[in-house]
Amino acid sequence: MDKRPxxxxxxxxxxxxxxxxxxxxxxxxxxxxQAKVVGIYVASAIGILSFLLAIRFGREIxxxxxxxxxxxxxxxPVSEGRRWxxxxxxxxxxxxxxxxxxxxxxxAFVFSTVIVIGGVQRLKAAxxxxxxxxxxxxxxxxxxxxxRFPTNIIDQxxxxxxI
Amino acid sequence: MxxxxxxxxxxxxxxxxxxxxxxxxxxxxxxGAIPGxxxxxxxxxxxxxxxxxxxxxxxxxxxxxxxxxxxxNGIPAILVNIPGTGGAAATTLDGYPMxxxxxxxxxxxxxxxxxxxxxxxxxxxxxxxxxxLSQVGNYLHSVEMVVIILFGLTLIAVIAAADMIxxxxxxxxxxxxxxxxxxxxxxxxxxxxxxxELYDGIPLVPALIGLFAISEVFVLIERGRVLKDEYMxxxxxxxxxxxxxxxxxxxxxxxxxxWTALIGVIIGIIPGAGASIASFVAYQQARTFxxxxxxxxxxxxxxxxAPESANNGVTSGTLVPLMAIGVPGGSTAAIMxxxxxxxxxxxxxxxxxxxxxxxxxxxxxAFITYLLMIPLMFPMAMYMSxxxxxxxxxxxxxxxxxxxxxxxxxxxxxxxxxLAIAFGVLGYLARKTGYHVTAxxxxxxxGPLMExxxxxxxxxxxxxxxxxxSSNLGNIxxxxxxxxxxxxxxxxxQARKNQGEAA
Numbered sequence: 303m304d305k306r307p308x309x310x311x312x313x314x315x316x317x318x319x320x321x322x323x324x325x326x327x328x329x330x331x332x333x334x335x336q337a338k339v340v341g342i343y344v345a346s347a348i349g350i351l352s353f354l355l356a357i358r359f360g361r362e363i364x365x366x367x368x369x370x371x372x373x374x375x376x377x378x379p380v381s382e383g384r385r386w387x388x389x390x391x392x393x394x395x396x397x398x399x400x401x402x403x404x405x406x407x408x409x410a411f412v413f414s415t416v417i418v419i420g421g422v423q424r425l426k427a428a429x430x431x432x433x434x435x436x437x438x439x440x441x442x443x444x445x446x447x448x449x450r451f452p453t454n455i456i457d458q459x460x461x462x463x464x465i
Numbered sequence: 466m467x468x469x470x471x472x473x474x475x476x477x478x479x480x481x482x483x484x485x486x487x488x489x490x491x492x493x494x495x496x497g498a499i500p501g502x503x504x505x506x507x508x509x510x511x512x513x514x515x516x517x518x519x520x521x522x523x524x525x526x527x528x529x530x531x532x533x534x535x536x537x538n539g540i541p542a543i544l545v546n547i548p549g550t551g552g553a554a555a556t557t558l559d560g561y562p563m564x565x566x567x568x569x570x571x572x573x574x575x576x577x578x579x580x581x582x583x584x585x586x587x588x589x590x591x592x593x594x595x596x597x598l599s600q601v602g603n604y605l606h607s608v609e610m611v612v613i614i615l616f617g618l619t620l621i622a623v624i625a626a627a628d629m630i631x632x633x634x635x636x637x638x639x640x641x642x643x644x645x646x647x648x649x650x651x652x653x654x655x656x657x658x659x660x661x662e663l664y665d666g667i668p669l670v671p672a673l674i675g676l677f678a679i680s681e682v683f684v685l686i687e688r689g690r691v692l693k694d695e696y697m698x699x700x701x702x703x704x705x706x707x708x709x710x711x712x713x714x715x716x717x718x719x720x721x722x723x724w725t726a727l728i729g730v731i732i733g734i735i736p737g738a739g740a741s742i743a744s745f746v747a748y749q750q751a752r753t754f755x756x757x758x759x760x761x762x763x764x765x766x767x768x769x770x771a772p773e774s775a776n777n778g779v780t781s782g783t784l785v786p787l788m789a790i791g792v793p794g795g796s797t798a799a800i801m802x803x804x805x806x807x808x809x810x811x812x813x814x815x816x817x818x819x820x821x822x823x824x825x826x827x828x829x830x831a832f833i834t835y836l837l838m839i840p841l842m843f844p845m846a847m848y849m850s851x852x853x854x855x856x857x858x859x860x861x862x863x864x865x866x867x868x869x870x871x872x873x874x875x876x877x878x879x880x881x882x883x884l885a886i887a888f889g890v891l892g893y894l895a896r897k898t899g900y901h902v903t904a905x906x907x908x909x910x911x912g913p914l915m916e917x918x919x920x921x922x923x924x925x926x927x928x929x930x931x932x933x934x935s936s937n938l939g940n941i942x943x944x945x946x947x948x949x950x951x952x953x954x955x956x957x958x959q960a961r962k963n964q965g966e967a968a
Binding site: 314333377385396411416424448 | 499633642653656682687883894
């Protein structure tokens with residue numbers, strides 16, 4: 303098995319940056335000079351730096367210092383699974399809040415995140431952490447400072463008890 | 466003499482409002498520590514309160530809350546690598562590495578001492594030189610601001626020192642992200658992906674939360690807790706009495722705290738500039754003039770003291786133009802102005818003659834607030850530092866839930882929560898592959914400000930870049946900037962030379 307660190311992960315940010323710079327220039331190309339001057343200078347700098355980076359990466363591949371792969375980027379499968387799980391839960395948190403309301407979404411999110419990271423043996427801890435967190439968030443964000451989060455009938459009823 | 470005795474009397478008068486200050490300090494610390502909240506939006510939320518009480522009470526409450534929130538920003542920056550606002554972003558550079566190696570309590574004490582010391586120095590400086598300082602804003606125009614922001618941007622190069630190409634590329638990416646949104650002169654949308662939510666540019670709070678908090682969470686999942694295992698005993702065995710030893714130790718950096726506080730005051734006076742610029746400039750200057758610049762970024766207390774002292778110096782500075790000429794120096798000052806005007810207070814030079822209690826009182830209230838923070842904050846440092854020992858399965862859900870909610874607060878868009886996650890993924894990729902997230906953030910924070918002032922300058926000169934070298938003060942600042950850039954090069958050359966001679 304190839305033990306050399308993989309180069310491909312290091313290419314993600316430069317390639318993304320170049321793509322974004324090209325997109326940026328395409329949106330400012332027809333604008334007056336002052337509206338595009340910073341974009342042009344910064345995109346030029348990105349071009350030069352990416353070129354220098356490409357030379358360095360090329361040399362690292364030719365000398366065999368790095369391989370063309372993802373070696374060293376991913377951690378152990380358990381941590382990796384937890385990380386992807388937490389990312390999916392975070393996206394779910396945003397998508398579900400308008401549907402489930404504020405309190406239920408926070409409770410479900412915190413509960414399931416503790417389980418994903420700590421394992422099912424932490425059921426009791428997950429429940430009380432989620433309960434505590436949703437109570438504090440409810441009191442701070444909805445009762446005390448009254449931020450306009452998406453709410454449902456449960457939130458409104460609970461809010462009615464305090465305001 | 467009359468003015469002097471009035472100010473002395475005002476200290477006692479401000480102290481009599483301790484019952485307003487203490488709850489304001491506690492609330493200010495809380496809102497400062499929660500990303501997304503700030504003194505400005507808390508004062509907006511509490512407008513019904515501040516509009517219904519006496520003007521003195523309202524003013525003292527707002528001032529105490531504002532001062533305390535600046536200090537509160539640094540707490541999560543140190544303990545969990547989450548700066549409450551852009552002003553605390555520079556604190557993470559050394560504060561978080563200190564927390565990771567069991568020096569969380571030390572970092573917090575340095576943060577509190579620097580904040581309080583910086584706040585006190587800043588207030589005294591403003592009180593002593595108010596008439597002179599109120600004129601500073603008149604001398605700092607677009608050209609001078611371009612150079613001042615360049616001081617902060619050079620920090621990208623400093624951070625990039627370990628891997629120059631990657632660091633600079635990260636900084637450039639940040640600058641380009643910062644240039645998203647409509648431009649300042651023609652209001653033409655740029656790189657908005659057709660999203661209306663991006664027309665005002667990239668909102669800072671979701672970017673901050675994503676790059677620091679969410680990316681940190683992804684790392685924490687793997688590591689298990691903030692604190693490295695080998696330092697567990699250090700934190701668990703720390704005592705309350707250690708705080709006073711650390712206070713004494715941190716006061717040894719009084720000179721650094723003094724001049725970085727003055728940097729904060731001067732930058733705070735300039736309308737539109739603020740704690741973000743001040744803290745990065747202060748950090749960069751502290752590093753430049755340090756005897757051990759190579760240790761910055763690895764967890765040195767001076768790297769915490771400098772930005773914290775500066776962003777608390779900003780607090781007094783930002784109120785100078787408000788009280789002296791009726792022009793708010795920042796968003797919090799602007800909201801204070803609304804409250805004062807509602808109470809029938811006319812801001813400007815006449816205020817110092819007609820109502821000196823109010824004009825000077827705001828600064829004496831800030832002074833007393835900082836003094837009250839001493840018994841309120843220091844005993845908490847030890848307990849706060851224990852946060853670093855909390856296992857990831859508790860800490861991660863709490864950080865994520867609070868920061869995602871915090872991303873929503875400033876603008877009220879669900880979109881901003883998604884943006885925070887997108888920045889989180891970017892931040893994680895950057896950390897994993899050696900591109901510095903702080904360099905990206907500096908670009909995002911300072912890029913739009915830089916562009917704004919540069920465009921104004923070019924607009925005035927009709928595109929002639931020669932305007933950047935057209936003012937005396939600007940040219941003096943250019944010289945300082947060049948010295949700042951060349952000094953580290955000279956120092957390392959001298960160190961190499963000395964090493965060579967010793968060998």
